Amino acid sequence: MKIKDLKTEIPDVFTDIIYGKISSYQMSELELRLKCFEASYYGLDSLAVLPSYLEQAQKIINTEKLSLQLTAISSYPFGTYPPEVKIKEIEKLIAIGAEKVFMVLAAGSLRDGNYQQISKEIEILSEASGTKSSTLILEFSFFEKEEINFIIEEAADKGVDGLMISTNFEPNFEYSNMKTPSFADIKNLNRICKSSLDLIVNAKFFDPKEIFAFFKLGLDKIYVEDISMLKKLQGGNFND
Amino acid sequence: MIKKIPFEIIQAVRGESPKKEAQKLASFFHFGELGLTSTLDEVKINANYIKEREYKVKAFNVEMTQAEQVIELLEGFVNVHVPVSYPMGNMMLDTKLKSLDYLARLEVDETCVCLNYFNILSQNYQAVEKEAETLISNYGSAFNPFALVVPSALLSDSEIIDICKALKTAGCNVLKLNPGFHLNVTPEEVALVKRVFPDTFEIHPSGGIRNLSDVAEYLKLNITTIHSSASKNIVENFLELRKEEV
Numbered sequence: 001m002k003i004k005d006l007k008t009e010i011p012d013v014f015t016d017i018i019y020g021k022i023s024s025y026q027m028s029e030l031e032l033r034l035k036c037f038e039a040s041y042y043g044l045d046s047l048a049v050l051p052s053y054l055e056q057a058q059k060i061i062n063t064e065k066l067s068l069q070l071t072a073i074s075s076y077p078f079g080t081y082p083p084e085v086k087i088k089e090i091e092k093l094i095a096i097g098a099e100k101v102f103m104v105l106a107a108g109s110l111r112d113g114n115y116q117q118i119s120k121e122i123e124i125l126s127e128a129s130g131t132k133s134s135t136l137i138l139e140f141s142f143f144e145k146e147e148i149n150f151i152i153e154e155a156a157d158k159g160v161d162g163l164m165i166s167t168n169f170e171p172n173f174e175y176s177n178m179k180t181p182s183f184a185d186i187k188n189l190n191r192i193c194k195s196s197l198d199l200i201v202n203a204k205f206f207d208p209k210e211i212f213a214f215f216k217l218g219l220d221k222i223y224v225e226d227i228s229m230l231k232k233l234q235g236g237n238f239n240d
Numbered sequence: 241m242i243k244k245i246p247f248e249i250i251q252a253v254r255g256e257s258p259k260k261e262a263q264k265l266a267s268f269f270h271f272g273e274l275g276l277t278s279t280l281d282e283v284k285i286n287a288n289y290i291k292e293r294e295y296k297v298k299a300f301n302v303e304m305t306q307a308e309q310v311i312e313l314l315e316g317f318v319n320v321h322v323p324v325s326y327p328m329g330n331m332m333l334d335t336k337l338k339s340l341d342y343l344a345r346l347e348v349d350e351t352c353v354c355l356n357y358f359n360i361l362s363q364n365y366q367a368v369e370k371e372a373e374t375l376i377s378n379y380g381s382a383f384n385p386f387a388l389v390v391p392s393a394l395l396s397d398s399e400i401i402d403i404c405k406a407l408k409t410a411g412c413n414v415l416k417l418n419p420g421f422h423l424n425v426t427p428e429e430v431a432l433v434k435r436v437f438p439d440t441f442e443i444h445p446s447g448g449i450r451n452l453s454d455v456a457e458y459l460k461l462n463i464t465t466i467h468s469s470a471s472k473n474i475v476e477n478f479l480e481l482r483k484e485e486v
Contacts, residue, residue: 026361052330
């Protein structure tokens with residue numbers, strides 16, 4: 001199947017893309033400005049930013065009168081903030097203007113079997129986000145099926161809106177077994193989440209075919225850090 | 241693993257037995273594992289490791305969520321060190337202050353706070369100075385040492401100097417160069433700061449210090465505090481080589 005046919009089949013692909021550069025250390029004011037303009041121009045779902053960029057991103061949107069929502073990423077990349085700090089951060093992110101809040105779950109606590117702590121964290125995300133959309137970030141490749149099922153059930157029960165798979169914080173790869181989800185993983189997760197949570201994948205997609213293939217599985221959104229392939233698609237000169 | 245112990249290390253740790261020398265070498269390091277999936281069980285194993293060998297390390301590093309249990313576990317054996325806004329410097333100032341308040345209440349001994357890298361990479365030195373000043377004036381005396389983290393691997397020499405000027409004005413006296421996690425320090429960066437700002441900052445290098453040769457490079461620069469996730473391997477390598485020699 002040709003890419004242009006796939007795009008016809010899934011016409012809303014741009015509005016389901018979350019764009020950002022959260023896994024990199026390097027983001028200057030100039031680059032943030034560029035990303036705000038790109039995300040707005042292509043009508044993407046939102047621009048994901050780390051807390052320290054949020055105020056400036058909001059300023060750019062207001063000054064330039066851009067049509068763009070901001071997704072703020074809390075407790076990134078390790079999720080190891082204590083509850084009171086997580087609450088403080090989320091409340092502040094919303095006060096500054098985040099429309100959506102994503103929060104990294106303390107994966108270490110789950111590996112310790114501290115389910116009570118995990119429940120508490122999920123509750124914090126849901127309550128502190130208030131009426132804003134809330135999504136949990138989980139480094140799923142470390143966990144057993146039962147643990148993932150527990151998180152999905154808890155999140156749905158406590159009113160969380162979505163589940164994002166993997167922080168994709170690159171430097172950590174050297175020290176861990178972190179890996180991106182496979183096609184089969186996503187298919188299975190999507191089946192479990194479908195009725196209760198939006199499923200968002202954070203993976204390295206550089207090939208539009210791959211993006212379309214994931215959307216065809218029924219994924220709700222995809223987070224990407226490179227939209228060059230989408231630009232080509234938009235321009236109508238993509239060569240497959 | 242290197243095959244021969246560098247002269248600078250022998251000179252720095254010379255003692256009555258390989259065991260004593262290994263203890264002395266360990267005293268230069270921060271021990272412990274940080275990261276997304278670090279569990280309390282893993283932390284306990286590391287804590288027991290240093291206690292059993294009587295390694296009075298410079299400090300034991302843990303994530304914020306584990307600080308309370310580790311303080312109980314170590315019972316003052318060595319300093320507990322908890323980094324803030326680590327490793328990406330992406331916390332807002334309010335959240336950093338809240339984190340420091342939490343750590344101060346737990347009576348954590350020492351900390352390092354990653355400065356706002358966005359300000360640094362945007363060359364907004366006024367904002368860097370203001371952030372550092374706020375952090376130091378509020379919590380500088382609650383922790384000893386209270387280090388600020390600069391991602392020098394991302395900066396040119398002149399940018400490093402400009403940042404250090406701002407931090408000196410803000411009252412900073414302990415500087416951690418790089419957080420680690422692929423932002424690796426070089427001896428040249430440390431030498432640059434020492435040369436341009438003599439007797440201003442105590443410098444704690446971090447990132448990419450993987451073996452005894454790397455350590456020797458920093459000892460040559462009179463560095464006495466080293467962050468390395470390979471610290472355990474480095475000390476064990478030293479002990480093996482030393483036992484072979486003796």
